[in-house]
Amino acid sequence: MTARPATPPPFRAAILTGASRGLGAALARALAARGTRVLLVGRAAPALDAVVAAIRAAGGDAHAFAADIADKHRTHAIAAAAEALVGPVDLLVHNASTLGPLPLRPLFDLACEDLSDVLETNLVGPFRLTRVVAGGMALRGRGTVLHISSDAATNAYPGWGAYGVSKAAQDHLARSFAADAEAAGARVRFLSVDPGEMDTRMHDDAIPGLSDAERAALGHPDTVAQRILATLDVAAPVAALPSDAVRA
Ligand SMILES: NC(=O)c1ccc[n+]([C@@H]2O[C@H](COP(=O)([O-])OP(=O)(O)OC[C@H]3O[C@@H](n4cnc5c(N)ncnc54)[C@H](OP(=O)(O)O)[C@@H]3O)[C@@H](O)[C@H]2O)c1
Numbered sequence: 001m002t003a004r005p006a007t008p009p010p011f012r013a014a015i016l017t018g019a020s021r022g023l024g025a026a027l028a029r030a031l032a033a034r035g036t037r038v039l040l041v042g043r044a045a046p047a048l049d050a051v052v053a054a055i056r057a058a059g060g061d062a063h064a065f066a067a068d069i070a071d072k073h074r075t076h077a078i079a080a081a082a083e084a085l086v087g088p089v090d091l092l093v094h095n096a097s098t099l100g101p102l103p104l105r106p107l108f109d110l111a112c113e114d115l116s117d118v119l120e121t122n123l124v125g126p127f128r129l130t131r132v133v134a135g136g137m138a139l140r141g142r143g144t145v146l147h148i149s150s151d152a153a154t155n156a157y158p159g160w161g162a163y164g165v166s167k168a169a170q171d172h173l174a175r176s177f178a179a180d181a182e183a184a185g186a187r188v189r190f191l192s193v194d195p196g197e198m199d200t201r202m203h204d205d206a207i208p209g210l211s212d213a214e215r216a217a218l219g220h221p222d223t224v225a226q227r228i229l230a231t232l233d234v235a236a237p238v239a240a241l242p243s244d245a246v247r248a
Contacts, residue, residue, distance in 0.1 A: 009031075009034045009035035009036045010034070010036075010232070010233060011031060011034075011036045011090050011091040011144070012036060012037065012087065012088070012090055013036065013037045013038075013039075013082065013086040013087045013088060013089045013090060013091070014028075014031055014036050014037070014038050014039070014086070014089065014090070014091035014092070014093060015038075015039045015041060015078065015079075015082050015086075015089055015091070015092050015093065015129075015133065016028050016031075016038060016039070016040055016041065016093045016095055017041045017042070017069050017093065017094055017095050017096035017125075017126075017129070018041070018042055018069075018095040018096030018097060019038075019040035019041060019042055019048065019051060019095065020040065020042035020043075020044055020047035020048045020050075020051055021042075021047060021051070021200070021201060022198065022200035022201060022202060022221050023095055023148065023195055023198060023200065023221045023224060023225060024040070024042070024093070024095040024096065025040075025051045025221070026221035026222045026224065026225035027093060027095065027225045027228065027229070028040050028051060028055060028062060029051075029054070029055055029058075029060070029222070029225070030222070030225040030226055030229055031091070031229070032055045032058070032060025032061065032062050033058065033060060034229070036091070037061040037062075037063075037085075037086035037087060038055070038060070038061070038062045038063070038086065039062075039063050039064075039065055039078075039081060039082045039085055039086050039089075040052055040062060040063065040064050040065070041065050041066075041067055041069065041078055041096070042066065042067075042096065043066060043067070043068050044066070045064065045066040048064035048065075048066060049064050051064075052064045061086070063081070063085040063086060065077075065078060065081040065082075065085075068121075068125075069096045069121055069125035069126065069129065070117070070120040070121040070124070070125045071125075072125075072128055075125070075128040075129050075132055076132060078129060078132075079129070079132040079133050082133075088136060088140060089133055089136065089137070089143070090137060090140070090142050090143050090144065091143070091144050091146065091232075092129065092130065092133050092134075092137075092143070092144070092145045092146070093146045093148065094126040094129070094130075094145070094146065094147045094148060094170070095148045096121065096125075097121065097122050097148065097163075097166075097167075097202070098117070098118055098121045098122060098163075099118075099160075099162075099163050099202060099205060099206055100114050100115070100117065100118040100162040100163060101114050102205050102206075103159075103208075104159035104160060104163075104206060105159055106158065106159060106161070107161035107162070110161065110162055114162060115162050115165070118162040118163060118165075118166050119162075119165075119166050119169070121166075122163070122166035122167065122169075122170055123166050123169050123170050123173060126147065126170065126173070127173060130145055130177060133145075134177070134181075134186075134188050137186075137187075137188045138181070138184070138186035138187070138188050141187045142187060142188075143187070143188040143189070144188070144189050144190075144191065144232065145174070145177065145188065145189070145190045145191070146191050146192075146193060146228075146232065147170050147171065147173070147174045147190070147191065147192040147193070148192075148193060148195060149167050149170060149171050149192040149193060149194045149195075150163070150164075150167045150194055150195075151194055151196075152164035152167050153167035153168040153170070153171050153192075153194070154168070160206075170192070171192045174190040174191065174192045175190070175192075177190045178190040189235070191232070191235060193228055193231060195219065195224045195228065196219050196224065197217075197218050197219060198218055198219040198220070198221050198224055199215055199218040199219070199220060199221070200221060203218060
């Protein structure tokens, strides 16, 4: 068992989407180790359960909730599960993401429905969940909504169009929510963080066949998660930061 931290954690209760592997799972582990109660969301229940079991074995308070972030009928269920299982949420991490059809291809070869699907997962789903969760944060005068972005939000790479468009829009969604929160006097901060290249399944899917040396140069999700939490610790209490200003 891991000893509980003596001081209260910066975040008491968090929802993390895409937490069954990669960066989302690493953030859930890191937050739980600091004493934050975490709700892990993803589509594959067995993978979520395995991460939750490992966090609990280490002394953390974690719960799994299987849901597709793109499914609008699950948005309220995610928020309700969080309220019931981890309590009032003061951190929402939009980490789940899709690249779209693989292998990556030029926009010229992408179906309109494929672009819509990418936007549903990477932009509209997070928008819906923020709308449901951020109201409670505003009423409690405390909350952080973190979007996991990408350098594809600011650089146009061949083949990465749908994903890049979704990440650019997601960054601006965070800025726009922040502007609206500030105008309303709501003490909810909206941040976007580019985690940099990491050794995860998404990276494998996008760029298969890396050499050992190339893979070794990628960030490890656990290391990146610690950097992101350190960034959150020092970020302004209520702020919108452009994604290119925060690189974890
Ligand atoms: N890896 C990189 O080099 C890199 C670079 C820049 C930015 N990022 C960003 O970092 C974040 C994490 O990426 P990662 O590399 O850790 O990816 P990953 O290992 O592929 O993990 C993605 C997670 O998202 C979940 N997910 C995918 N679609 C979902 C949906 N519709 N609803 C709910 N959950 C869903 C997956 O679980 P299920 O499949 O079970 O749902 C999984 O838990 C993403 O936002 C990504 O864009 C990654």
